[in-house]
Amino acid sequence: MNYLTEERKNSLSAEYVLGTLHGAARQRYQGLLIAHRPMRQALWRWERHLNALGAALPERQPAPTVWHAIQRRLGFEQSTASTVTSLPGRQPRPGGAWPWLASVASIVAVALAVTLWWGQVGVPSAPSQVAVIQGTQSEALWLIELTERDIRVQATEQFSPVSDKDYELWLVAADGRAPVSLGLLPKDGELTLARNQLFDQVQVAALAVSLEPLGGSPNGSPTQVLYTSQLVTL
Amino acid sequence: MESDHIKLLSATATGDQQAFAKLYQSTSGRLYAVCLQLLQRKDLAEEAMQEAYVRVWHNACDYHSDKGSVIVWMVSIARYRALDILRSAAHKRERGGLDHEESSDHTPEVSLFDSRERARIDECMDTLDEAQRQTIQLAYFRGLTHSELCAHTGSPLGSIKSWIRRGLQTLKRCLER
Incomplete structure (x- = not known):
């Protein structure tokens, strides 16, 4: 069979991009791609045509853990401190307003629950800002409140800690400085941390949680960033 | 946007991690929508995202405008x-199990493609027969195979293959006019 007639080239390439070329036919086509430049050009033409459909889908923001996992797979951990600062730039973009609103809505919903929870245990001052640290499945792991005096952290029941590691909370400033440690997070129950004066001096881009040896970061920088979350003002 | 992406991708090809991070920020919403639309599950879509961006990092220098x-x-x-x-x-x-995912990670994004922006190709999609358009859209956005398309539409395999082949031929003529 002459695979390289114009019509054959086109129909094979189109169905390969569409995903309906299967089994042995797909393998033969992949072999032809390697050997024949005209076949690659036909493939690129169909990728341009059909994948314009995919590129026009409304944006959906993946969980922050996806980026962390990519960094881990590429061995970027050594430069964690510098790459963490680049993450919080995630802003709602034109056409991407809905996922952003949905995300804020869910955070505010949890924030209200946090407020009610603190209300029940009789904490006197209302929180000024809250953050929810979410895991890979968007489950809430820690509820964090920033009050005028301190930082209150509650580990949720969904959090399963690694026993031989600690979890450290970091302030990531919008000005690009290295993340600043706010202290170790509780593995269960609640804990009050000191409110770092930087909260009043810089714009906070995000809070980050890192996985550390017991006792916290050995060198003052996050060892392995697991999660990030933005503060929401109530 | 495109010129920014080309700059970021060029820098990525030289090993610039910050440029790669910015490229991720700028493109991950689009790519995640594609993965989520096809896979219908967040965990699988996130797995596809990881593999895709690892590949982008390693193959950034292979990009050229013909693609x-x-x-x-x-x-x-x-x-x-x-x-x-x-x-x-x-x-x-499961064949025919389009709307019955049992995973707790199932996401209600079944029809993300209904709210997409209209691209140039949509004008050409409009010129197709309803059956041709439906089978091509189901194959593209949901990743259905020939046999899954048969089960989903209740049509014989010969018709499915013919709709796809003729639909793609019409699309090509329209797009390259």
Whole structure:
């Protein structure tokens, strides 16, 4: 069979991009791609045509853990401190307003629950800002409140800690400085941390949680960033 | 946007991690939508995203404009990864089980494509017969195979193959007019 007639080239390439070329036919086509430049050009033409459909889908923001996992797979951990600062730039973009609103809505919903929870245990001052640290499945792991005096952290029941590691909370400033440690997070129950004066001096881009040896970061920088979350003002 | 993407991708090709981070920020919403639309599950879509961006990092120097805009090239990479995951035996969906995912990670994004922006190709999609358009859209956005398309539409295999083949021929004529 002459695979390289114009019509054959086109129909094979189109169905390969569409995903309906299967089994042995797909393998033969992949072999032809390697050997024949005209076949690659036909493939690129169909990728341009059909994948314009995919590129026009409304944006959906993946969980922050996806980026962390990519960094881990590429061995970027050594430069964690510098790459963490680049993450919080995630802003709602034109056409991407809905996922952003949905995300804020869910955070505010949890924030209200946090407020009610603190209300029940009789904490006197209302929180000024809250953050929810979410895991890979968007489950809430820690509820964090920033009050005028301190930082209150509650580990949720969904959090399963690694026993031989600690979890450290970091302030990531919008000005690009290295993340600043706010202290170790509780593995269960609640804990009050000191409110770092930087909260009043810089714009906070995000809070980050890192996985550390017991006792916290050995060198003052996050060892392995697991999660990030933005503060929401109530 | 495209010129920014080309700059970021060029810097990525030289090993610039910050440029790669910015490229991720600028493109991950689009690529995740493609993966989520195809796979219908967040965990699988996130797996496809990881594999796609690892590939973008390693293959950034292979990009050239014959492959389309940077975002279309990246969508191509992500979509092939998502299709591989979809086709792998472990994750293969039950035939005809389109709307009955039992995973707790199931996401209600079934019809993300209904609210997409209209692209140039949509004008050409409008010129297709209803059956041709429906089978091509189901194959593209949901990754249905020939046999899954038969089950989903209740039509014989010969008709499915013919609708796809003729629909794609019409699309090509329209797009290259």
